[in-house]
Amino acid sequence: xxxxxxxxxxxxxxxxxxxxxxxxxxxxxxxxxxxxxxxxxxxxxxxxxxxxxxxxxxxxxxxxxxxxxxxxxxxxxxxxxxxxxxxxxxxxxxxxxxxxxxxxxxxxxxxxxxxxxxxxxxxxxxxxxxxxxxxxxxxxxxxxxxxxxxxxxxxxxxxxxxxxxxxxxxxxxxxxxxxxxxxxxxxxxxxxxxxxxxxxxxxxxxxxxxxxxxxxxxxxxxxxxxxxxxxxxxxxxxxxxxxxxxxxxxxxxxxxxxxxxxxxxxxxxxxxxxxxxxxxxxxxxxxxxxxxxxxxxxxxxxxxxxxxxxxxxxxxxxxx
Amino acid sequence: xxxxxxxxxxxxxxxxxxxxxxxxxxxxxxxxxxxxxxxxxxxxxxxxxxxxxxxxxxxxxxxxxxxxxxxxxxxxxxxxxxxxxxxxxxxxxxxxxxxxxxxxxxxxxxxxxxxxxxxxxxxxxxxxxxxxxxxxxxxxxxxxxxxxxxxxxxxxxxxxxxxxxxxxxxxxxxxxxxxxxxxxxxxxxxxxxxxxxxxxxxxxxxxxxxxxxxxxxxxxxxxxxxxxxxxxxxxxxxxxxxxxxxxxxxxxxxxxxxxxx
Ligand SMILES: Cc1cc2nc3c(=O)[nH]c(=O)nc-3n(C[C@H](O)[C@H](O)[C@@H](O)COP(=O)(O)OP(=O)(O)OC[C@H]3O[C@@H](n4cnc5c(N)ncnc54)[C@H](O)[C@@H]3O)c2cc1C
Ligand SMILES: Cc1cc2nc3c(=O)[nH]c(=O)nc-3n(C[C@H](O)[C@H](O)[C@H](O)COP(=O)(O)OP(=O)(O)OC[C@H]3O[C@@H](n4cnc5c(N)ncnc54)[C@H](O)[C@@H]3O)c2cc1C
Numbered sequence: 126x127x128x129x130x131x132x133x134x135x136x137x138x139x140x141x142x143x144x145x146x147x148x149x150x151x152x153x154x155x156x157x158x159x160x161x162x163x164x165x166x167x168x169x170x171x172x173x174x175x176x177x178x179x180x181x182x183x184x185x186x187x188x189x190x191x192x193x194x195x196x197x198x199x200x201x202x203x204x205x206x207x208x209x210x211x212x213x214x215x216x217x218x219x220x221x222x223x224x225x226x227x228x229x230x231x232x233x234x235x236x237x238x239x240x241x242x243x244x245x246x247x248x249x250x251x252x253x254x255x256x257x258x259x260x261x262x263x264x265x266x267x268x269x270x271x272x273x274x275x276x277x278x279x280x281x282x283x284x285x286x287x288x289x290x291x292x293x294x295x296x297x298x299x300x301x302x303x304x305x306x307x308x309x310x311x312x313x314x315x316x317x318x319x320x321x322x323x324x325x326x327x328x329x330x331x332x333x334x335x336x337x338x339x340x341x342x343x344x345x346x347x348x349x350x351x352x353x354x355x356x357x358x359x360x361x362x363x364x365x366x367x368x369x370x371x372x373x374x375x376x377x378x379x380x381x382x383x384x385x386x387x388x389x390x391x392x393x394x395x396x397x398x399x400x401x402x403x404x405x406x407x408x409x410x411x412x413x414x415x416x417x418x419x420x421x422x423x424x425x426x427x428x429x430x431x432x433x434x435x436x437x438x439x440x441x442x443x444x445x
Numbered sequence: 446x447x448x449x450x451x452x453x454x455x456x457x458x459x460x461x462x463x464x465x466x467x468x469x470x471x472x473x474x475x476x477x478x479x480x481x482x483x484x485x486x487x488x489x490x491x492x493x494x495x496x497x498x499x500x501x502x503x504x505x506x507x508x509x510x511x512x513x514x515x516x517x518x519x520x521x522x523x524x525x526x527x528x529x530x531x532x533x534x535x536x537x538x539x540x541x542x543x544x545x546x547x548x549x550x551x552x553x554x555x556x557x558x559x560x561x562x563x564x565x566x567x568x569x570x571x572x573x574x575x576x577x578x579x580x581x582x583x584x585x586x587x588x589x590x591x592x593x594x595x596x597x598x599x600x601x602x603x604x605x606x607x608x609x610x611x612x613x614x615x616x617x618x619x620x621x622x623x624x625x626x627x628x629x630x631x632x633x634x635x636x637x638x639x640x641x642x643x644x645x646x647x648x649x650x651x652x653x654x655x656x657x658x659x660x661x662x663x664x665x666x667x668x669x670x671x672x673x674x675x676x677x678x679x680x681x682x683x684x685x686x687x688x689x690x691x692x693x694x695x696x697x698x699x700x701x702x703x704x705x706x
Contacts, residue, residue, distance in 0.1 A: 136609060193605075193614060194577065194587060218608055219573065219590050226542075226574035227581040235543055235668025238572045251672070257464045257569070264673040305586025305620070309602075309613040327705065351705065369592075369606065369627055375571065376484065376626045384705050394460050398571075405703060406683075407696065418685055423699045427688025435693030443697065443706050 127155035127211035130204055132224065133173065133181075134216045138165020140172045142324045143216040145283035147276055148176040150243040152286060154250045155211045158182060159290075160204045162189050162197055166292055174290020176283060182207065182295040188304065190311075194220060195303035198227040203297050205232060210271060212250050214243075217275040225273045234270025241280045241381075241402070250274065258375070258394050259401035278323040279381040314370060322354045322371060327384045328403070330356030330373055331366075332396075334389020334410065334429055338366040343433050344388060350440040356380065356400075358390045374399035388429040392417025409433060448502035448596070448618075451558045452492045453549055453579075454485040454521050456514035457569040464569070469664065470671040471539045472569060474511060481517035484564035486631035489521045491624045492562045493632070495596045496525075503527050505556055509537065509548050515647065523634035523642035530556055534651040539664025542570070546578035548662060551655040553583065560601065563623040565590055576623035586616035592627035 129151040134141045144159075151157035159178040161169050166183035173181050182204045188196040201224060205213065213228065215221040217239050229236040240252035250272050254263045266272065322328065329351065331344035341355075348355045357367040359374055373380055375398040385403035390396060392408070392415055400406070401420065408417040413426045425432050458464045458477040467473040489506065496502040506521040508514045509532040518529035532552050540548065553561055561583070566573035573590075580587030588594075591603035591614070601620050605612045606627070634642070652659060660666045686695050700706050 193589075193612075198581075220607070222572065222574050223577035223587070223589065226577040229543060229668075230546070230578055230581040235541065236574065237669055238574060255677075256571075258460065260464070260677055261466065262675050262677055263470075263671050265669055265671045267668060268670040269668040302584060306588050306614055306616045309615050311610045311612050313610045314608075370608075375568065376565065384700075384703070405705075406680075407700075409692075409696075413685070413687070418683075420680055420683075421685065422680075422683040423696060424683060424685035425688050425692040425696050426685060427692045432688055432692045432696070436696055439693055439697035440700075440706050443701060 128158045128208050129155040130201070130208060130210040130213045131157050131159050131178070132201060132213070132215040132221060133159050133161045133169060134218065134221065135161065135163070135169055137163070138168040140169050142283065143276070143278040145172070145176045146278065146281045147214045147216060148173065148178060149281045149284045150276060151214055152177050153243060154245045158208055158210065160201055160295070162200050170290045170292045174288050175285055177286035177288045178290050179288045181290055181292045183292050184295040184297045186297060186299060188299040191308055192304050193306035193308055194223050195227065195305065196299040197224050198231070199299050199303050200295065200297040201228050202231055203295055207295065212272040212274060215273070215275045217277045222275050225275050229270070229273045232270055234273050235267035236273040237265055237267060238275045240274050240276045243274065243276065255402055258398035277379065277381065319348065320352070320354045322356060322373070322378050323380055325354035325380070326382055327351050327353035328356045328373070328380050328382045329353045329386045329388070330358065330390060331361055331388050332358035332390030333360040333364070335361060335366065336389070341367055343430065347386070347433050347437045347440070350437045350444070358396050387417055388433055390417055391415045392420065448496070448499045449557055449559045450492050450495065450502055450504045450562060451553050451556055451560070452488050452504060452506045452521065452526065452562045453575070454489065454506050454508050454517050455482045455567045456480070456508055456510045456517035457482045457567055460568050465676070466674040469539065470674050471664065474513070479513050479516065481520040482564060482568045484566060484568055484626060486524070487624050487626050487628050488562045488564045489524050489526060490631040491594055491628055493525045495560070495594070499596065505530055507549065507552055507556065508532070509545055509552070518647055519642050520634065522645045523638045524632060525638060528645055529647035530650060531647055532650045532655065536652055536659040536663045539667060540662045541667040541669045542572055542574055542578060543668045544662040544666060546575055546582055548655065548657060549575070550579055550582040551657060552650060553579070555650070555655065559618045560596065561621040563621065565623050565625045576621050580621040583619070583621065586620045588614050588616050588620055589623040591622060591624050594622060594624055594628065
């Protein structure tokens with residue numbers, strides 16, 4: 126059976142959920158071979174093996190952390206040369222897309238980004254994309270070379286599938302030309318203890334209606350009662366009420382949770398672009414005419430400062 | 446020595462309009478008004494600021510697109526860019542990301558450059574890969590997704606706010622950079638700027654000028670193929686209630702019914 130390369134997104138060997146989703150999708154088109162760059166490959170290999178990776182190609186080099194993107198492309202290319210895969214899958218993060226793009230140029234292949242589903246087809250893997258702020262669904266494929274496809278988080282439910290997950294060292298030479306962009310310093314983001322926005326099953330977002338940083342705890346309290354991540358509209362972010370990393374939308378994160386709750390958000394096209402594929406959508410807005418109500422499964426026309434705290438109490442009571 | 450800046454700008458269908466596909470499954474550009482991709486305004490703005498901080502710099506704005514794409518160039522010129530390059534050729538219809546990067550790279554090499562500035566993504570394709578593709582093709586460093594950028598003494602530095610960390614980056618010119626919408630609001634063209642833009646030179650190039658064969662680009666030459674495009678069915682109208690004191694309870698009831706609580 127054809128091998129499929131899966132680029133592993135991890136933090137020091139802790140594999141992030143989107144990679145497990147990639148392994149699940151990869152099994153539809155071949156045998157997943159994971160590529161782990163950086164430390165703790167053995168630890169990662171356990172999880173990768175449990176999710177179907179027949180092999181883990183591992184490489185660690187200081188250049189991966191010292192320079193931007195290009196050294197990782199050298200490594201992925203080495204894996205590509207070693208395996209001759211039927212496809213290369215990467216997560217649709219900024220970095221995943223850039224690594225995929227540069228690999229595509231090098232191997233003379235097409236690239237599809239932001240796939241939300243993947244299946245085997247007569248002429249190679251067929252990717253589903255959700256485009257134009259999720260108003261259209263397309264099916265595309267790579268017609269030249271080995272398909273390079275990046276996949277959005279939450280595109281598949283990770284399935285367990287025991288496989289060998291044998292770690293093999295991958296020899297990588299980082300080219301001098303790949304050392305062009307130095308990473309001078311790195312400030313890790315502080316963890317809030319809440320689920321990661323793009324991976325969360327429930328997201329509660331606040332917008333301009335929240336009216337001040339001092340009021341965001343109202344949104345956070347609801348999120349915490351539901352075990353949800355907190356999002357924000359660009360208006361709230363631009364006003365400095367919440368960090369940019371929590372922005373949902375075209376230029377923020379794109380989320381696709383089971384439940385999305387928008388409080389004090391009007392529903393501009395650029396916001397919708399990032400949340401329209403959520404399974405269930407709920408809005409709380411005092412303006413009955415707000416466009417967000419066109420999308421909702423359930424909407425409450427009312428003041429968020431009345432509805433949200435009361436809902437938080439209801440959730441706590443019901444959860445006991 | 447003059448700093449040669451090339452800004453890549455894309456002409457896109459207005460996102461607030463009714464965007465759709467043509468019969469050949471390419472973007473229908475005839476039925477919807479087009480404009481300069483809003484995210485490229487940030488690229489033009491940063492290029493202008495880099496120019497203002499430099500002793501001597503010149504900004505060329507470059508677009509690949511149909512006749513109307515000259516509107517995107519005019520907008521960038523009215524913001525303050527110095528000249529335009531428009532790559533236009535009927536054989537470009539249906540070009541994908543790899544093809545676009547090929548055309549842009551050849552045009553950039555022909556124009557001459559020290560710094561290429563791009564937006565973080567187009568507002569139609571939203572791939573966000575063009576800057577990386579360009580860096581790979583041009584064989585120069587990529588310094589992408591910057592929320593802060595400056596150029597001094599032949600070195601570009603910037604801040605990239607990623608998922609798990611914020612990074613400070615540095616590269617020597619020539620380089621390709623891309624800037625996010627966090628990099629600073631774009632200026633509005635002044636009346637004087639709009640008038641001046643009418644007189645600024647715009648060079649028109651076709652595939653022959655760039656020594657690109659027709660079958661390397663366009664729908665036929667594309668590395669990807671779109672087989673289907675379907676409008677997403679409108680969401681079935683949900684329940685909307687007015688809060689008269691019971692709103693939270695009713696909503697909790699709905700959430701419980703859906704097994705969220
Ligand atoms: C909905 C949709 C989905 C698509 N999916 C794919 C796909 O999966 N694979 C694929 O190969 N192609 C795809 N395409 C085609 C692709 O978007 C375009 O061919 C192309 O112009 C490059 O991608 P982008 O505009 O998305 O670039 P991005 O990488 O999003 O744009 C980044 C920057 O590149 C510059 N730039 C981009 N295009 C131009 C241009 N024409 N002229 C000047 N500067 C430019 C701008 O500075 C812009 O800010 C898709 C197009 C659409 C409309
Ligand atoms: C290129 C580009 C990219 C963009 N990217 C993004 C993006 O990624 N994400 C994004 O969100 N936006 C993005 N935007 C901005 C977008 O166009 C809107 O401006 C933004 O989404 C508006 O945010 P909002 O809904 O919070 O604010 P508003 O549109 O001002 O809406 C606030 C809403 O709150 C309601 N409200 C006020 N007070 C209360 C109250 N007490 N109780 C209940 N309701 C109340 C109001 O009725 C109103 O509907 C982008 C724009 C551009 C041009």
